[in-house]
Amino acid sequence: MLQRLSHLLGTENLTREQIAFILDQAKPFQEFQRHPLKKLATLRGKTVAIAFFESSTRTRISFTTAASRLGADTMALQAESSSLKKGESLIDTVRTLEAMRPDGIVIRHASSGAPEFVAQRLEIPVLNAGDGTHEHPTQALLDALTIRDRKGKLEGWNVTILGDILHSRVARSNIHVLSKFGVKITLCGPAMWVPRELEKLAPGIRVVHCIEEGLRGADVVMVLRVQTERIHEPALAPDEYISQFQLTPARLKLAQPEALVLHPGPIVRGLEIDSAVADGPQSGVLEQVTNGLAIRMALLYHLIGGAAADAPHPAKDRTNASD
Amino acid sequence: MPVVEKRQLLSAEEIGRTLSRLAHEIVENSGGAKDLALVGVRRRGVPLSERLASQIRGFANVEVPVGTLDITLYRDDLSTVGSHPVVQSTQIDFPVDNRDLVIVDDVLYTGRTIRAAMNGLFDLGRPRRIQLCVLIDRGHRELPVEASFIGRQIQTSDSEIVEVRLREIDGEERVMLVDRVS
Numbered sequence: 001m002l003q004r005l006s007h008l009l010g011t012e013n014l015t016r017e018q019i020a021f022i023l024d025q026a027k028p029f030q031e032f033q034r035h036p037l038k039k040l041a042t043l044r045g046k047t048v049a050i051a052f053f054e055s056s057t058r059t060r061i062s063f064t065t066a067a068s069r070l071g072a073d074t075m076a077l078q079a080e081s082s083s084l085k086k087g088e089s090l091i092d093t094v095r096t097l098e099a100m101r102p103d104g105i106v107i108r109h110a111s112s113g114a115p116e117f118v119a120q121r122l123e124i125p126v127l128n129a130g131d132g133t134h135e136h137p138t139q140a141l142l143d144a145l146t147i148r149d150r151k152g153k154l155e156g157w158n159v160t161i162l163g164d165i166l167h168s169r170v171a172r173s174n175i176h177v178l179s180k181f182g183v184k185i186t187l188c189g190p191a192m193w194v195p196r197e198l199e200k201l202a203p204g205i206r207v208v209h210c211i212e213e214g215l216r217g218a219d220v221v222m223v224l225r226v227q228t229e230r231i232h233e234p235a236l237a238p239d240e241y242i243s244q245f246q247l248t249p250a251r252l253k254l255a256q257p258e259a260l261v262l263h264p265g266p267i268v269r270g271l272e273i274d275s276a277v278a279d280g281p282q283s284g285v286l287e288q289v290t291n292g293l294a295i296r297m298a299l300l301y302h303l304i305g306g307a308a309a310d311a312p313h314p315a316k317d318r319t320n321a322s323d
Numbered sequence: 324m325p326v327v328e329k330r331q332l333l334s335a336e337e338i339g340r341t342l343s344r345l346a347h348e349i350v351e352n353s354g355g356a357k358d359l360a361l362v363g364v365r366r367r368g369v370p371l372s373e374r375l376a377s378q379i380r381g382f383a384n385v386e387v388p389v390g391t392l393d394i395t396l397y398r399d400d401l402s403t404v405g406s407h408p409v410v411q412s413t414q415i416d417f418p419v420d421n422r423d424l425v426i427v428d429d430v431l432y433t434g435r436t437i438r439a440a441m442n443g444l445f446d447l448g449r450p451r452r453i454q455l456c457v458l459i460d461r462g463h464r465e466l467p468v469e470a471s472f473i474g475r476q477i478q479t480s481d482s483e484i485v486e487v488r489l490r491e492i493d494g495e496e497r498v499m500l501v502d503r504v505s
Contacts, residue, residue, distance in 0.1 A: 036448060039440075305406070
């Protein structure tokens with residue numbers, strides 16, 4: 001049987017079976033998003049701390065909504081919070097949150113490895129909502145779910161990841177997920193953002209620096225946002241990036257006819273992607289958002305749920321119902 | 324946990340006859356089955372609900388919609404189980420508003436599963452009526468829940484288990500009373 005997760009820190013150390021289990025468990029929660037009454041009592045009485053040391057809109061709203069639809073309460077710490085401005089250390093901040101007895105904590109932090117640092121020091125489950133340039137595991141899981149839904153399976157596709165791979169935690173988490181399912185990964189972008197060393201992230205990765213070559217034959221194209229906030233050296237001028245790497249309808253024609261286009265958001269229209277592609281029939285952008293809720297509900301349900309592992313298990317034969 | 328079979332409660336043939344009677348009772352009690360829909364509780368309520376629908380199609384010539392309900396997210400013991408049980412999908416593709424719903428399950432015991440099932444159904448809308456159909460009612464209720472259609476009512480002790488085996492899931496067809504060996 002599946003080894004139970006106690007935290008979700010990244011996708012690198014997840015097994016293929018664990019990933020498949022999480023994707024399968026998201027399915028009932030996808031259906032749930034269509035219910036007229038979107039409120040469960042499953043995690044009633046539980047509290048999830050949402051600690052975002054780096055600003056975010058969509059991921060924070062998605063985790064908060066996922067917790068709330070499961071019936072849990074949330075306590076939020078935002079990047080603009082005064083304690084962070086006053087210079088409190090990460091561990092003091094999370095210890096303060098822990099003293100309010102949450103049942104789990106969702107962390108986003110600008111430093112790679114911050115969630116793991118916290119997980120080693122707290123007793124409660126930690127979910128990584130993005131750490132530095134390291135990982136963004138829930139994004140990769142929702143991307144995998146979107147590919148599996150749209151294309152029927154995950155295995156064997158040609159997936160091209162386009163943009164600033166070097167600074168992208170989304171790309172890294174996606175590479176760790178997809179490579180476990182035999183996906184052929186092409187990393188494509190300017191040479192300074194897609195160095196050859198990235199080929200070592202997983203076996204069989206191809207690095208190319210020409211968008212036409214990168215798109216040819218692709219079944220899925222993941223467009224990354226150009227992250228100006230994570231780049232400290234002067235990079236490519238925007239108009240150069242647009243002319244060389246923007247995903248336009250004409251360039252998308254080089255990919256497979258039914259190729260799926262994904263973007264983790266927020267989209268900068270007219271920079272990394274043309275609006276006609278972002279809003280076109282091949283775009284899965286809005287499904288990604290809905291699937292994000294389902295993935296996060298499934299993870300919160302499994303990580304935050306349950307009493308201590310040695311608690312008695314009275315349910316099974318009492319109801320004669322479930323097996 | 325070792326168990327020993329004490330006796331057979333229903334044979335395959337008896338299960339078939341019982342379901343046929345239950346199908347007739349459901350139709351009689353719902354005024355021609357116009358707004359009727361069946362909801363099978365995972366797992367063994369699912370094949371039972373499908374068989375009832377096929378019986379009703381046979382004698383009343385009415386196509387009764389059938390849905391599948393997973394009650395995991397509505398269980399009241401989740402805070403006491405060690406890790407959360409796997410969630411299965413709920414598939415109810417018809418509107419439940421103003422429906423005459425019949426929940427179908429194999430065994431009625433404490434009533435907690437049915438409480439959970441009703442909660443799940445109310446999240447989907449407001450049915451006009453909910454009734455309950457079970458193959459076996461074994462007593463020992465912990466909630467004020469009663470079935471409207473009962474295949475067989477039996478007396479059991481708390482240590483006994485009613486095992487329903489259906490060919491769609493178990494590859495055999497019978498109902499047994501088994502006991503825990505301590």
